[in-house]
Amino acid sequence: MQPQKRKTGNDRALSGTAAAEAPLSEGESSSLADLVLASRFFKESWYLRSYPEVGTSGFDPLEHFLRRGASGDFDPGPLFSSKKYMEAHPELRETGENPLLHYLRFGIPRDRLADPDAFDSDLSARQRARDAGGMFMRRFGFVSDEAGKAGLVDAVNYLTEIEPVLLVGTESPDVSIVMQAGGRMEELLSLLDSLAWHETRWRCEIVVTDTALLPQERAVLLTRIPWIRTVCGSAVNDDLRGEYIVLLGGTTRVVTRWLDELIGSFSLFPAAGIVGPRILRNDLSLQQAGGIVLSGGAVRRYGFGKAPDHPRFSYARQTDFVSAASLAIRRNLWSRLGGFDTAVPVSHRAADLAFRARKAGFEVWYQPVSQVIACDEETFGEQATGKDEETERADIAAFHDRWRSVLRRHGDPATSAIEKANRYSGKPLVVFDRTTPAPDRDAGSHLAASLIHAYMQLGRRVVFTPPPNYKSRDYYTRDLQRLGVECLHKPHFGSVAEIAEYVKNVDHVLVFRVNVLGPLYDDIRAAWPDARIIYNTVDLHHLREARQAEIAQDEALSRKAAETEEKELSLIRKADCTVVLSETERELLLRSVPEAADSLVVFPYIFEMPERKNPPPLMSARRDIVFLGGYMHMPNIDAAHFLKEKIWPRLRPHLPADARLLLVGADAGPEIYALSGDGVEVTGFVADLEPVFDSARVFVAPLRFGAGIKGKVIHALAHGVPSVVSPIAAEGMGLVDERDLLVAEGEGAFCEAVLRLYGDEVLWEELHGNGLSFVERNYSWENGLDRCRTLLEVADRTAMRRKAAGSSVKVGKSAAMD
The missing domain is CATH 3.40.50.2000 (Glycogen Phosphorylase B;)
Structure with missing residues (x-):
């Protein structure tokens, strides 16, 4: 079930003209204003520039927005469109609620975009996560150093009543998400709130360990939340059922896509044993983009305090270690290693775990597309505490002694942090x-x-x-x-x-x-x-x-x-x-x-055969003629016109009444959409081409000019669609007419070939199988890798030959390049 709306002044709807004009009580106005000002959406200077009439209305800009914003005619700033939000939530026209207030109270806590059609950048996702955390803490009075019992009870009641979006299932989960109960319980509840609204394709169990560290009444409170499992002691080494174990520090909040990207990285990098996300501080600067271990044994957080979206922190790579504030590890590897080694100082346990994983033959990866916000600088289960210099030196020396042979390969400490961060990368x-x-x-x-x-x-x-x-x-x-x-x-x-x-x-x-x-x-x-x-x-x-x-x-x-x-x-x-x-x-x-x-x-092409979701339909179940192309490319624009104006009128009388000519592809402008009608449909960009190709009885490519390899032909053949193409479309690919496809030139010959293939089941089946075989034989991934090696070898030989001949290429622009 969904969270219940609280019947407070903040929830009161501002509906209709009367409500918009009615005076706001001092408390109500203050509460609404605080909520809006705490967000990043209201920009007073922008509001006054965009709506100059506000300056002469006698209203403060914020008060004006609170009164009139329910109409949807006023945006609070450049980051929020009231009109678009109301289009996505038409019920607001009935309730009269201000769209921004609705988004702040319901959208952000549930990790929703204000504009569902917008690109959800990493920045907007983490801003939303931080905002949601702040709103949770304010909602239950957790802004002071120590929350009162009433606030904790309210927060637990709230978490007890909601039905998590997160797929929670204790039987055969994919992922065991584990956090320890040490530290402030308020922050642990905030983390559980962020998990509850986290969308993922993985089924999870959520385990809170070491509840014995909490006062008894707080530990009992946690047991009331039905979708988590609490353990008095440490269960990190025992009784976890997921294929992957994910550790989370108790002061973190997870960001959109966190779990899918984290666990998905094990498929992207099959040798990965441990994967860690990009970790941000509460001010959204970078806390860590993977960790670096210096040759002397000291550990460093790569990128600490830097801009998190700088390109050098924004790509997946192998790393020395990842923070225990959030990491994923294969359960079998965790069991094999025995978890963290408690003999190692807390400051080095994550690094030690990574080194042992690498010694066991696994890789350790940093995946920045996965993100968490860590409110404190903590490792898993233990708050980072200051140490005197002598103790720190002893910890570093102990780690160095343990991994001396490995650290010897870490090179000169004076090398740049960028070089250290990329030590596992190739040239x-x-x-x-x-x-x-x-x-x-x-x-x-x-x-x-x-x-x-x-x-x-x-x-x-x-x-x-x-x-x-x-x-x-x-x-x-x-x-x-x-x-x-x-x-x-x-x-x-x-x-x-x-x-x-x-x-x-x-x-x-x-x-x-x-x-x-x-x-x-x-x-x-x-x-x-x-x-x-x-x-x-x-x-x-x-x-x-x-x-x-x-x-x-x-x-x-x-x-x-x-x-x-x-x-x-x-x-x-x-x-x-x-x-x-x-x-x-x-x-x-x-x-x-x-x-x-x-x-x-x-080097013609590399193509991996598509993995089909469904068996391909028989010829008799297909009706359409299909053309595919990007319509910023003149040969494709010309071919689309040629099909509609010359080919289709001659084909249509001989085809079933429900047959269509589909013009498929990206960047179709008004010129292409104008070709729609009379059985012609312009689909525009289609993300999943399998249904389109499954509807196609014949693929056509009547290109009249062009060069290079025609990817559209390869894609059609790889999807098993028999094709009729022009000589230009087939050029240079080694395709054999009447074996792999049909080649025809000119309006009459092209139409005859299409109708012949459309009605001849024996020919259709033959070309269907031969086309698939052609792609597999000529454009396989293995062939592509060999050709990539060849390019490097040829370039090296050419450079060496030129050097030996004393004819290195000089720098200097020629007239041909101007």
């Missing part, structure tokens, strides 16, 4: 692309993301940055950081020189696209003179432009294609390795740059 590989890859939106992003992931798997420290704007990209930046990719972006990094100051000893730089490498080439050579540059063309831009110019009979576009060709050929001559996507493109280039023969590598 840096710096990757440049025009924007953070969005692999579910376009084929170029899929290619870039695949290479990034492959080099991560090969043990490189991958550093990604998106010039020229150097902007992060919400979900997609977070996706890379979750996997361990270091994403450098503004406001922290905005040039190659700034990146080079941060990332040292770079052997290889991977750059995608001519319009990215062209302006940066000299800067890269100057920043890392010995680094080998690998240039991935993505496709030959000049070839695509020339084909488009030929179809459009556009002289200006033809001149642009010639300029692009000059730039591409110049870069190919200077790069240490150039990646092209097909043999067709390689053969074309060799006519113009034969001297690059040894540095040109064909």
